Amino acid sequence: MKILVLTWEFPPRIVGGIARHVAELYPELVKQGHEINLLTIEFGHAPMYEEVEGIRVHRVPVEPGDNFFHWIANLNQSMGKHGGKLIVEEGYFDLIHAHDWLVADAAIALKHHFKIPLIATIHATEYGRYNGLFHNDHRYISAKEGDLVYNAWQVIVCSDYMRHELQRTLAVPWDKMDVIFNGIRPEKKPRLHEFDAENFRRRFAADREKILYYVGRMTYEKGVQILLRAAPKVLWEMAGQVKFVIIGGGNTDHLKDLARELGIWQQCYFTGFMFEEDLHKFQAVANCAVFPSLYEPFGIVALESFAARVPVVVSDTGGLPEVVQHGKTGIVTRANDPDSLAWGILETLRNPDYVGAAIENAYRDLGRRFSWPKLAQQTEAVYRRVVRERSQVEW
Structure with a gap:
């Protein structure tokens, strides 16, 4: 399968746990014979394109914004533009896999424009981080999370706790979610x-x-x-x-x-x-x-x-x-x-x-x-199920 991954962090840019997750999961999927193109943002002296353990890493420039949300909008515009160019030049991708709300707009736009099924991994929710939504920034982020899971064909979460949380706070149907743990090397x-x-x-x-x-x-x-x-x-x-x-x-x-x-x-x-x-x-x-x-x-x-x-x-x-x-x-x-x-x-x-x-x-x-090879096999099973379901429907 040919997978397009969107993530706002990837080493050497490490903000939280997402960077390590994507950096350790996708090499195992490469070993299983899948082609992984990963879109992330430029960082320091890291090259704009490189191959990391078989992952084709594309770093995109992001214009500075007036505030964090403006910067995120610029991030998505840049990712969407580069992702669309990649799909046109490289041919059809089987799946798009987005990691958290920060790349939601680009992932959703690419999904609809190219009719490629979208998988979303939700690593945390805004509601959970603050035990509620108390001001407009919280509500904006939660709405973006809601857009992403609504548009996803399937949602991956890292624990049973998160499966319950997404069902409760974002109304994600139980059978739309798969629990796949994080791993370690x-x-x-x-x-x-x-x-x-x-x-x-x-x-x-x-x-x-x-x-x-x-x-x-x-x-x-x-x-x-x-x-x-x-x-x-x-x-x-x-x-x-x-x-x-x-x-x-x-x-x-x-x-x-x-x-x-x-x-x-x-x-x-x-x-x-x-x-x-x-x-x-x-x-x-x-x-x-x-x-x-x-x-x-x-x-x-x-x-x-x-x-x-x-x-x-x-x-x-x-x-x-x-x-x-x-x-x-x-x-x-x-x-x-x-x-x-x-x-x-x-x-x-x-x-x-x-x-x-x-x-x-x-x-x-x-x-x-918590072995990444085993967790990659579980992820691959989700991928194959979505690709099979996609082949059986008109879009």
Whole structure:
């Protein structure tokens, strides 16, 4: 099959989880014999066209806008124009696959103009991120999500939680959705013997300190503030021998102020953005990963920790309880509850026997449930079903 993919992020442009998702899913589909042309936006010194693991990557220029929504409109105009040119020059495509609302207008226009069935993957919803729609920006984005799923022949979501959410908030019919988990490439994680782990670790904590970390965006729904509020209890029980490392770019001033207010500033390290090579090494030397999200459609960060053999503590929101099996591959705590989170962290730091078993169970689970070759086969099955259905109807 010949697939046209639209995504607003692709490495080296990494904004959230979509970049890693598309960069790791489509090489597996290429291996299965499919031709993938991927449209994304220009970024830095990345070439406007290149082949990445068999994916034909086309980066399009985007004119600056007066605001974010104007920029998105320009993005879609550029993608639509380039996508149409590609279809005319390269011949018929079997499917268009769009990732989230930001590329919806271009994907929908190409679908109707060329009569090519559209598949949409919804990675998160605006309603879910804010637990409601409270102003016009929220409602605008939600409407774009609604347009995309309405125009899609089939919708892919990353968890059962998201399937329920789309049915509830966007009125997507149950049988129009397929659940396909996110995956991970565990082989990319280094082991301790492959670098100077001892000295690398000392960049973040003293030898006597346990390293506990969060990595991700610094937005309210990620729950970093819950982790900081759990920290005093953890530090009290662990005689202060824990370093809380907060990894991620963006504005962290409010979180730093909270750390000072709670009296834990000396035990916190806000690293800012961390390059992937260093992040892989960091995970190898850490003692515990914590993801206290208030909203999390899936939780690919938990898989990253599984692959790095780091024990995880997560909240019971969204898709996280589907990814982390409580007591077997990690600990699941109550969302928005610092006491519950502190309990989960202490259970992990104090029980090396449990940690050893959980790490092994989690690593095995990667091959069973989160292997990209298997997930690509599931995606291919959706593709084949849609192509078959398309062949049976007049458009």
